[in-house]
Amino acid sequence: MRQNYTLYGWHLSYFTGKAICYLRYKQVEHTLKPVNLFTLTRTIKKKTGAAVMPVLKTASGEWIQDTSEIIDYIESLHHENPVTPNTPVQEFASMLLEAWGDEWWVPIAMHTRWSYPENFALFEHDAGKALLPWAPRFLQRKVAQRPANMLRSMLPYVGIVPEQHSTMNEWTEHMLDALDRHFQTFPFLLGNKPSLGDFGLVGTMYGHLARDPWPKRELIAPRTHLAAWIERMKNPAMFAGEMLIPNDGIPDTLGPVFHSIFNEFIPMVVQVGDMATQYAKENGLNKRLPRRLGDVCTTMGGKPFKRGALPYMIWMIQRALDCYTHMADSDKHDVRVWLRTHKAEHLLNMNLPRVERRALTVAVTALPKQHMENLA
Incomplete structure (x- = not known):
């Protein structure tokens, strides 16, 4: 079709x-x-x-x-060139990678854009030209200030405050180095063609780190293998006929990535889930949650990292857990064995509320089982 x-x-x-x-x-x-x-x-x-x-x-x-x-x-x-792997471990891993790319990297993308003033002119030019394409340049510049100011106002909500800049910078350098080493061996995250996780990760790279002047020069250009992956992702159709790693394998070179997912991202989601559950108990089910429920503290590179608790991330992880739930028993076994190698099998038993997406946030549709008796 x-x-x-x-x-x-x-x-x-x-x-x-x-x-x-x-x-x-x-x-x-x-x-x-x-x-x-x-x-x-x-x-x-x-x-x-x-x-x-x-x-x-x-x-x-x-x-x-x-x-x-x-x-x-x-x-x-469009069934040709599917982006979801057809083997259980790679399928589940790719959904975790997508959620991590969509949710965890947002503070990094916003920090590397808005903490470095040399990036502002490109944003002002592009946003102004898009918003008022036929207007004089001075009006385009003026109208671009509105989204710029709105985005700057959100920085503290995602953890971008001066006292956390060094933590974010150190983590970013470490993770980009790890990705650069991985892409020295593999063209994409799970082999010779892109899968769902690649598209989740490229969001922060395409428009932010590899396009804004400061991160493009300081973070991406020195890492030639990562830069090459970004270029492949811009025109990925030529790789559609290639293969993922055989035998449902996950590369060892992604160890630092999954360490971040299991030890930084997932603990944050658990806390956000608890906050969403409490909100639903107090306000009832099927009500749209605020985009930010308060603050949550996780770790980034082994250091404390505080940011806003955004309930949308529950929905993203819920997608991965639903994928696991619908697997055959033998496939579930394979996923559990893989998680066990990362000491992360507990991920499958997260006590998250059931949520439904509502535009930019979610509504809780069902509480975790042990909380059901407390719902009025």
Whole structure:
């Protein structure tokens, strides 16, 4: 089935980069349309419930928001070149990698953009030109200040405060080095072609680290293998016929990545889940949660890291856990054995509430079992 799609977004947008690379890989006919002020604040908000990007418009007039749901939709119609591996460990690992790329890296992307003023001119140029494409330059600059100020105001909510800058910088250097070593051996995360995890990770690289002047020069350019992966992800269709690592294998070179997932990201999700459960007990089920429930403390590179508790990440991990739930018993066994090698089998028993996505946040639809008796 071939349809023409319109992707509304900006090249400088975290999640637009993820969607662009994915659509190019799937080789579906699509047009990237920069989001202007009217489309963002009126049309998209009316169609999806939030002024957000990217959004995919289908030939039938459907508007789909959230890159994971965009991918689900395209995968359901275009079966060639699937991005979800067909073996259990790689499938489960790729969903964890997508969630980690989508949620954990947001503070890094925002820090490397907004903590370094030399990046501001590119954002001002691109955002202004997109929002008011026919306006004089001085008006474009002026209108670009609104999203810039909004994004700057969010920095403390995701942990970007001066006392945590060194922690973020050290972690970023360490993780980019680990990824560079991995891509010296493997073209993509799980082998010779991209899978779901690659598209999750490329979001922070495409529009932020590999495009903004400071991180592009200081962080990406010195790491030539990582830089080469980013270039491959920009035009990934040529790799569609390649293979993932055989025998459902996960490369040892991804050890630092999964250490971060299991020891930094997952503990944060557990705490956010507890906060979402408490909110639902106090306010009832099926009510949209605030985008930020308060603050949560995890670790980053072995150091304490405090950031906002965003309940959306529960939905992302829920997707991975649902994937496991629907596996055959033999496949579940393989996943548990793999998790055991990372001392992370407890991930399968996380006490998370059941959530449903509502635009940019979620609503709790069911409490964890041990809390059900406390619901009025």
